[in-house]
Amino acid sequence: MTRERQTRRGRRWRAAVAGLEPAHLAAWRAFLRTHATIVRRIEADLAAAGPDILPLDWYDVLVPLADHPARRMRMWELADAVVLSRVNLTRRVDRLEAAGLLRREPVPTDRRGAYAVLTDAGLAALRRTWPHYGRAIVARFGRRLSTAEAEQLAALLDRLRTMTAPGLGPV
Amino acid sequence: MTRERQTRRGRRWRAAVAGLEPAHLAAWRAFLRTHATIVRRIEADLAAAGPDILPLDWYDVLVPLADHPARRMRMWELADAVVLSRVNLTRRVDRLEAAGLLRREPVPTDRRGAYAVLTDAGLAALRRTWPHYGRAIVARFGRRLSTAEAEQLAALLDRLRTMTAPGLGPV
DNA sequence: AAAGATTGAATCTTCAATCTTT
DNA sequence: AAAGATTGAAGATTCAATCTTT
Numbered sequence: 001m002t003r004e005r006q007t008r009r010g011r012r013w014r015a016a017v018a019g020l021e022p023a024h025l026a027a028w029r030a031f032l033r034t035h036a037t038i039v040r041r042i043e044a045d046l047a048a049a050g051p052d053i054l055p056l057d058w059y060d061v062l063v064p065l066a067d068h069p070a071r072r073m074r075m076w077e078l079a080d081a082v083v084l085s086r087v088n089l090t091r092r093v094d095r096l097e098a099a100g101l102l103r104r105e106p107v108p109t110d111r112r113g114a115y116a117v118l119t120d121a122g123l124a125a126l127r128r129t130w131p132h133y134g135r136a137i138v139a140r141f142g143r144r145l146s147t148a149e150a151e152q153l154a155a156l157l158d159r160l161r162t163m164t165a166p167g168l169g170p171v
Numbered sequence: 172m173t174r175e176r177q178t179r180r181g182r183r184w185r186a187a188v189a190g191l192e193p194a195h196l197a198a199w200r201a202f203l204r205t206h207a208t209i210v211r212r213i214e215a216d217l218a219a220a221g222p223d224i225l226p227l228d229w230y231d232v233l234v235p236l237a238d239h240p241a242r243r244m245r246m247w248e249l250a251d252a253v254v255l256s257r258v259n260l261t262r263r264v265d266r267l268e269a270a271g272l273l274r275r276e277p278v279p280t281d282r283r284g285a286y287a288v289l290t291d292a293g294l295a296a297l298r299r300t301w302p303h304y305g306r307a308i309v310a311r312f313g314r315r316l317s318t319a320e321a322e323q324l325a326a327l328l329d330r331l332r333t334m335t336a337p338g339l340g341p342v
Numbered sequence: 343a344a345a346g347a348t349t350g351a352a353t354c355t356t357c358a359a360t361c362t363t364t
Numbered sequence: 365a366a367a368g369a370t371t372g373a374a375g376a377t378t379c380a381a382t383c384t385t386t
Contacts, residue, residue, distance in 0.1 A: 017305030024313035134188030
């Protein structure tokens with residue numbers, strides 16, 4: 001075949017879906033687009049802030065450790081705490097360990113397990129990074145929202161996240 | 172050193188950031204978490220729907236083609252239209268072409284360029300995928316939002332996306 | 343020289359298989 | 365056998381360098 005059958009204007013290939021309102025679809029698309037755009041911007045801000053400022057995904061792994069008593073967590077615990085992208089934590093921790101930002105320690109009571117422990121260098125990197133990250137959040141996200149709108153948005157998003165959807169399988 | 176200097180409870184390593192209100196930070200975190208959670212769920216829904224249902228990132232590349240006159244776009248044009256993840260479009264198109272969902276065509280008027288053209292198989296795959304995707308959007312995203320809330324959410328998100336942030340460089 | 347797209351090499355991710363300890 | 369974590373191999377992504385055409 002030399003040419004696709006050509007509809008006049010690339011139209012109407014989406015069948016109606018029960019229960020899907022235009023407003024919901026528009027919100028979903030805005031959600032995807034906005035996330036992609038803003039995360040890219042903030043990553044660019046961090047990259048532009050200098051070579052000793054952490055990228056977002058490294059930051060994301062180290063934060064739970066810094067917020068945890070004794071600055072250490074089991075590997076599986078850390079894997080659950082990480083937000084962005086389900087990681088293959090083993091390898092990511094390899095890289096963070098190679099960079100000196102954390103180290104592994106054996107668990108005294110369970111010889112299968114390992115702790116990931118934030119090093120002083122890791123904590124210092126978090127402290128350096130946070131002001132840049134915080135300002136980027138203000139600039140790229142917070143500046144256009146009133147306090148009330150931010151609360152509204154957070155409430156809507158939390159509801160979306162914590163809901164369970166019956167009838168479409170687990171998780 | 173055998174042990175990190177151990178703060179009592181992994182506390183207070185974040186310095187205050189000018190202009191960053193707690194509500195804004197909470198909204199930002201909710202945004203990241205909700206996105207990660209819902210996108211994962213929807214990807215799992217699509218994967219569970221069967222082997223001839225497209226994954227989200229393939230779908231994302233083919234949609235602009237289906238919505239375009241003549242079902243074809245220049246490579247750079249398609250790259251701009253794709254939402255999720257800045258792609259190396261060349262390779263992704265390689266894979267889609269290998270799967271028969273699109274093909275390349277030379278541009279008659281510009282021998283540097285190439286069109287990406289949606290094939291009939293590609294359009295069929297979109298048609299198959301959309302009902303599953305649409306239902307997943309309802310189940311994972313739309314079900315908990317009233318129409319008014321969805322409109323509110325879309326408005327907030329669009330404002331965030333289209334704003335320019337003076338003072339923090341381009342993009 | 344700049345625009346449009348492709349390629350090579352390094353890095354990163356993912357999946358299943360593996361290893362050790364419980 | 366199951367839990368905790370690591371490894372190998374395949375696949376995907378990214379960056380800069382390249383190639384061709386304008």
